[in-house]
Amino acid sequence: MNQTMDWQEGKEKFLQAWGALGSEWGINRTMAQIHALLMISPQSLSADSVMEELKISRGNANMNIRALMDWGLVYKELRTGDRKEYFIAEKDIWKVVRQIIINRKKRELDPMLKILDEISGIEPNCPEAEALNKTVHELKLFSSKADSTLEMLVKADSNWFVGTFMKMIK
Amino acid sequence: MNQTMDWQEGKEKFLQAWGALGSEWGINRTMAQIHALLMISPQSLSADSVMEELKISRGNANMNIRALMDWGLVYKELRTGDRKEYFIAEKDIWKVVRQIIINRKKRELDPMLKILDEISGIEPNCPEAEALNKTVHELKLFSSKADSTLEMLVKADSNWFVGTFMKMIK
């Protein structure tokens, strides 16, 4: 019989999968797993709960929760009459993706555009220099387009995206 | 005086920048640098030239050139009367990006969709299970959309993309 998966097993699979995906994206495994755990938690969790659920040390939990907050993917939540801090993840997947785009764009695309500018305009006095110039020029065009596309995606809200953009590709 | 950068210096900056960008994307530094080197070379290069230019070992060069060929970003070129193999990079940046999308989609998005399907339909008999179901459901919707968007981008050719898509965001 096609026995339905139970919650515990589903949760574990999900944490695993999200952690693996994270590593492929240069986000570390634990950071991705903490994010996943918070995404599927109905309540906010304390650092201790995170440590226990994922079997990780206090230092590790602290560092990665902090990083998630820096990325704007996790918020602190204070409960009155409780000294601990609790953490809650952004659950709107579109907002999550948007935060990630913003962060990566800042870290990667912007520096790349800067360097391409610096390399522009080398004296084309040999085939090598010409080839370099050509590649740099094309990359600049492409990056600027990518840049404005991402800018647009970041500014657009979820509904606009689903409505307008998705209609286009039907 | 605003002295223009010379070719050697520009090349080095470019190789550095591309290598760094690669590591942020889970592509290893050397692989990215070999790709960059081939992108800005007017001629195809032998493994030996790559080794010498980037100061890397034969094994390293071989492994990463191989990986680049697997990704469809670099091709082998044979010269008549020469026993060595020469390598040349895909220089159309749009094709490069397309290959990368294809590869990453296969490695990441497809497995994620598969796992989300497996986790679907857990008995919602507690708030935890409900929250998991909700997250999984939303991720599935989002991933399918991302999937078809990428499918479209992959099928579209460069000109279509620049014309239609870019006009839309003006």
Next chain:
DNA sequence: AAAATATTTCAGAAAGTTCTGAAATATTTA
């Protein structure tokens, strides 16, 4: 078929990253 040359493989070394756990610091309560 032997010599010359080119390519691939892979074990161990080097480099890079992530994690632990205990100490330091900060904050709240009594």
Next chain:
DNA sequence: TAAATATTTCAGAACTTTCTGAAATATTTT
């Protein structure tokens, strides 16, 4: 202000990834 509790930091350990270089394999020439 001292004790209790919570959070942060960070040196070294554990783990992961990447690289080297020499040996094995493959290919071409004589």
